Amino acid sequence: MVKPPPAALPETQLVLVTPLIEAPEAFLPALEAALAAGPVAAVIARLAAPDDRASVNVVKALARLVQPAGSALMIEGAIDAVARGGADGLHLLYDEARVADAIERLAPERMVGVAGLKSRDDAMSAGEKGCDYVMFGEPMVSRHADKNGVLPPFAAVVERVSWWAEVFQIPVVGFSPDIAGAAALASVHADFVALGDAVWAHPDGPAKAVAAALAELRTGAAA
DSSP states (O other): OOOOOGGGOOOOEEEEEEEEESSSTTTHHHHHHHHHTSOOOEEEEEEOOSSHHHHHHHHHHHHHHHGGGTOEEEEESOHHHHHHHTOSEEEEEOOHHHHHHHHHHHTTTSEEEEEOOOSHHHHHHHHHTTOSEEEESOGGGGGGOOTTOOOOOHHHHHHHHHHHHHHOSSOEEEEOSSSTHHHHHHHTTOSEEEESHHHHTOTTOHHHHHHHHHHHHHHHHHO
């Protein structure tokens, strides 16, 4: 998930965010179908395994499927499972000390992506520390709701992605709550658009969802 020079800016790419995974067997068929439906730049895996050993086993099972498909495997939060399970990097919620520690432990062999960014200052701080991407609008933002529990509307996510893409070279990921939103994020030059339940709960299945999302990305890029 590395941003090329502006002259070679590619079409916005797709990232998939998994549901919480405790045991991978039930989820792997859906993931396999999604990966087979079109190019997916990365999979961000959310783990619900009961302990570190179980987490590592889940990561290994996912890596055997994700990486041969040409996608990067990012693990949410579980830093020790990243290297032990053979993942490509860590996806974590912003905390200044945790970001610095993760980059020190994992870079440059593995990526560190940062989400849960409550402000522009947080995003810039993560970038200055050397993260490989920032994500805005992700589902984990619910852990960072403001004091009234109000989450930012999608229009605010699009605005934040647009600001970052115009100013910074570090790649930006915009999370869309639905497939249609992928076009809006592509139109403001998000490097990646992430989708979660919009893929896994799609009435026609994850493969059709990925195909529809890729079509939206092309539409947005052409706008």
